[in-house]
Amino acid sequence: MSNIPTYWDYLRLDRLLDLQGGLEGDDSQLLADELHFIVVHQSFELWFKLLLRELRLARDHLGQPKVDEETIPHVVQHLRRINAVLRHAVNQFEVMETLTPQGFLDFRDKLVPSSGFQSFQMREVEILMGLEDADRIQYGNIDPIRHLHEVAHDTPAGRLATSRIAAVRAERTVLSVLNEWLYRTPIQGSTPGDPGDDRAVEDFLGSYLARMSDHHAANLTRLLDTLEVSDPEGMRTKFASIQEDAKTFLHASDTPEPARPRTRRIRAAALFIESYRQLPLLSWPRLLLDLVVEMEEQLVLWRHRHVRMVERTIGRRVGTGGSGGVDYLEQTGSYRVFRDLWVIRTLLLPTSRLPELTDPTFYAFNST
Numbered sequence: 580m581s582n583i584p585t586y587w588d589y590l591r592l593d594r595l596l597d598l599q600g601g602l603e604g605d606d607s608q609l610l611a612d613e614l615h616f617i618v619v620h621q622s623f624e625l626w627f628k629l630l631l632r633e634l635r636l637a638r639d640h641l642g643q644p645k646v647d648e649e650t651i652p653h654v655v656q657h658l659r660r661i662n663a664v665l666r667h668a669v670n671q672f673e674v675m676e677t678l679t680p681q682g683f684l685d686f687r688d689k690l691v692p693s694s695g696f697q698s699f700q701m702r703e704v705e706i707l708m709g710l711e712d713a714d715r716i717q718y719g720n721i722d723p724i725r726h727l728h729e730v731a732h733d734t735p736a737g738r739l740a741t742s743r744i745a746a747v748r749a750e751r752t753v754l755s756v757l758n759e760w761l762y763r764t765p766i767q768g769s770t771p772g773d774p775g776d777d778r779a780v781e782d783f784l785g786s787y788l789a790r791m792s793d794h795h796a797a798n799l800t801r802l803l804d805t806l807e808v809s810d811p812e813g814m815r816t817k818f819a820s821i822q823e824d825a826k827t828f829l830h831a832s833d834t835p836e837p838a839r840p841r842t843r844r845i846r847a848a849a850l851f852i853e854s855y856r857q858l859p860l861l862s863w864p865r866l867l868l869d870l871v872v873e874m875e876e877q878l879v880l881w882r883h884r885h886v887r888m889v890e891r892t893i894g895r896r897v898g899t900g901g902s903g904g905v906d907y908l909e910q911t912g913s914y915r916v917f918r919d920l921w922v923i924r925t926l927l928l929p930t931s932r933l934p935e936l937t938d939p940t941f942y943a944f945n946s947t
């Protein structure tokens with residue numbers, strides 16, 4: 580009889596529903612607002628748990644030494660779930676906002692110095708995606724990761740926080756496997772290791788930049804012919820600097836040697852996939868890149884939504900975690916992990932202006 584599953588045993592509801600007692604260890608002692616506060620935070624942490632599992636699965640599929648055509652749909656499926664969860668998490672702040680500023684003040688002081696700042700699962704998400712330590716916003720002298728280690732007491736959750744952060748820091752990131760995969764992507768039918776691959780990449784970039792220059796020239800002429808531009812010279816300079824930036828980015832002149840050729844190939848591959856999206860063999864890779872951009876967009880939206888909710892609830896006071904609150908959180912809205920993919924959005928050309936493909940049949944499905 581005991582092996583017959585029930586809903587409550589399967590979901591461990593006895594344990595789950597006993598975990599909202601807060602510092603008192605008994606939710607009947609808590610104000611309704613505090614119970615709400617705990618349930619909303621725990622729901623977020625459960626979504627973070629799912630995000631971490633899905634991110635690792637996406638990373639592992641994409642991180643194989645050779646990623647078959649059949650594998651990409653798996654990566655896409657994990658990314659779709661990640662994005663659905665993130666979208667849902669963004670909307671979930673609506674529930675948090677039913678807490679009034681004074682309702683929060685009625686129990687806020689006892690939380691000090693704990694804070695979402697100590698959400699180790701959120702830090703794991705950031706690290707797993709590929710956010711670099713150097714790119715983290717420091718608040719005053721508070722480093723978000725060092726802070727976690729400093730405040731972690733010798734409790735089960737404290738030990739979990741420090742061990743999980745140490746473990747995720749040793750893992751491969753989604754950014755690194757994405758770059759590995761992009762690096763191996765055939766460009767105009769040429770793959771790293773093929774004789775003349777460097778030449779093929781250079782030729783593609785050269786012809787792309789030439790097409791881009793023609794496109795910019797046409798746009799500039801149209802603007803100058805149709806608008807009363809007060810500073811035509813300034814407009815010309817602006818277009819010239821956009822073209823120059825594109826050249827620097829695509830040739831990876833901003834990357835020091837010896838990494839430059841590799842970065843150049845990664846960027847060229849991302850541009851190639853995004854440009855020739857109609858080719859059968861590139862349709863799944865293109866969807867994958869789109870979902871990675873969407874994932875980052877959703878995380879940025881999460882940060883924006885969180886900080887507006889925070890401002891509405893506590894104004895601009897110092898956070899329970901000791902940061903400058905809204906001032907600090909607003910800066911974290913600038914985090915970008917997949918920067919190259921964002922830059923490439925600026926460089927795309929209309930299909931009619933793209934350089935010709937040297938061998939379109941190369942990108943037909945293998946099975947055809």
Ligand code: HEM
Nearest residue numbers: 620623694695696698701889892898899900901902904911
């Ligand atoms: C009344 C509701 C909330 C308020 C007033 C609030 C306030 C704050 C403040 C002021 C910070 C900055 C650190 C500090 O000094 O404390 C922060 C960070 C954070 N909060 Fe919230 N928060 C609320 C709800 C939530 C919820 C529901 C989540 C979901 C998990 C969350 C997750 C986080 C995370 C992950 C950070 C770290 C952000 C970063 O450093 O990039 N917060 N929160």
